[in-house]
Amino acid sequence: MIFTITNKSKDSLENVLKSMHIPKKEMHWLRMSKDIKINDEEKSIRDFVHQGDIVYLPDFSNKSSYEKSNQHVTVQYEDDYLAVVIKPHRQKTHPNNNETDTLMNDAINTIQSNYLEPVHRIDFDTKGLVILAKNSYIKKMLDYMIEHREIVREYTAYVSRPNHLKVGDISLPIKEARHSNHQEMNRRGKEALTHVLSIKDNKVKLQLSTGRTHQIRVHLSHLGSPIIGDNIYGGEKSKELQLFASRVQFTHPVTKENINIEM
Numbered sequence: 001m002i003f004t005i006t007n008k009s010k011d012s013l014e015n016v017l018k019s020m021h022i023p024k025k026e027m028h029w030l031r032m033s034k035d036i037k038i039n040d041e042e043k044s045i046r047d048f049v050h051q052g053d054i055v056y057l058p059d060f061s062n063k064s065s066y067e068k069s070n071q072h073v074t075v076q077y078e079d080d081y082l083a084v085v086i087k088p089h090r091q092k093t094h095p096n097n098n099e100t101d102t103l104m105n106d107a108i109n110t111i112q113s114n115y116l117e118p119v120h121r122i123d124f125d126t127k128g129l130v131i132l133a134k135n136s137y138i139k140k141m142l143d144y145m146i147e148h149r150e151i152v153r154e155y156t157a158y159v160s161r162p163n164h165l166k167v168g169d170i171s172l173p174i175k176e177a178r179h180s181n182h183q184e185m186n187r188r189g190k191e192a193l194t195h196v197l198s199i200k201d202n203k204v205k206l207q208l209s210t211g212r213t214h215q216i217r218v219h220l221s222h223l224g225s226p227i228i229g230d231n232i233y234g235g236e237k238s239k240e241l242q243l244f245a246s247r248v249q250f251t252h253p254v255t256k257e258n259i260n261i262e263m
Contacts, residue, residue, distance in 0.1 A: 001059060002055070002056050003054075003081075003254045004052065004054055005051055005053040005055060006051065007049075010050055011048065011049065012046055012048055012049070013036070013044075013045050013055065017045070020254070022141070026060065027045075029058075029060050030045045030058075033058055036056065036057060036058065037056040038053055038056075040056075059115075059136070061135055061139075062115075063115060064116045064117060066094070066105055066107075067100050067108075068108050069100050071101075071105075071106045072106060072110045073103065073106040074086040075111065076263065077261045078111065079255075080134070081133070081253075082133055083107075083116075083134065084261045085130055086129060086130075086263060087126075087127060087128060088103075088127055089241065090124060090240070091103055092124055093121040094118060103118070107132060113135075115134060117133050117139050118130055118131070119131040119132065119133055123213070123214060123243075125241040125243070126241060126244065127240070127244050127245070128244045128246060128263060129245050129246070129261060129263055130245070131248060142253060145250060150251070151250040154207050154245075154246055154247035154248075154249075155245055155246060157216060157242060157244075158203055158204075158242035158243075159204055159226065160227075161224055162199055162225055164225045165196055165220070165223060166199070168195075168196055169195055169196075170194040170223065171194075172192060172222060173189035173191055174215060174218050175188060175189030176213075181232070182214075182232060183212070183213055183214045184218065192212045192215050192218075192219065193208075194207070194208055194209070195207040195208075217233050221233035221234055227243050228241075229241040245263070246262060246263050249261070
């Protein structure tokens with residue numbers, strides 16, 4: 001990975017990498033490595049860096065093993081480190097066994113990168129934005145950001161009976177039901193927190209603090225406002241589920257730019 005130091009104060013490369021949330025295993029490899037370069041000169045992780053220095057880190061990641069499909073993915077944003085793509089309705093994020101028709105099969109056929117891995121998933125029936133990492137360092141940084149809720153993921157749902165909803169938090173635990181591929185509100189379930197940001201006619205904007213399976217669908221249905229096209233949780237009939245992962249926003253883990261992508 002090649003990147004430019006953005007820190008304004010002089011510091012060791014080791015401290016800079018720690019602040020970027022490079023995990024312990026990779027840090028150990030880098031301490032042993034003789035392939036680190038700063039401004040094209042061989043250096044160690046203990047050397048000091050200044051703002052504007054160009055750092056090269058050796059890549060310890062394995063090549064992604066997804067088989068290429070014959071389809072292309074829609075790319076909303078891409079740079080040297082990551083991409084944001086659109087997953088269509090009724091498509092898995094990544095394959096099981098020998099599947100070749102998932103988002104990642106299409107992505108590896110579209111994006112020129114030996115390493116390409118999803119940072120998060122969205123449901124099979126949901127259309128929307130998925131962030132992909134283009135090297136293992138970025139993957140670990142973005143994993144940290146997801147875990148610490150530093151990446152905003154906003155959803156748009158079109159619902160029946162929106163008057164049953166109000167702006168605010170929905171905190172209802174969710175548990176897998178006896179029915180296949182079905183979740184339900186259950187006091188013995190796992191914590192599930194959904195934020196209703198706005199309601200305009202039947203268009204609802206939401207954010208997730210937790211990522212339970214079918215969380216938005218279960219919450220809105222339980223409150224009497226099922227999503228249109230949701231044939232599992234009582235929505236009005238429609239060709240496709242009217243739920244979209246419509247926006248992601250985060251501070252770029254390397255460039256520190258504000259990334260705000262909408263579908």
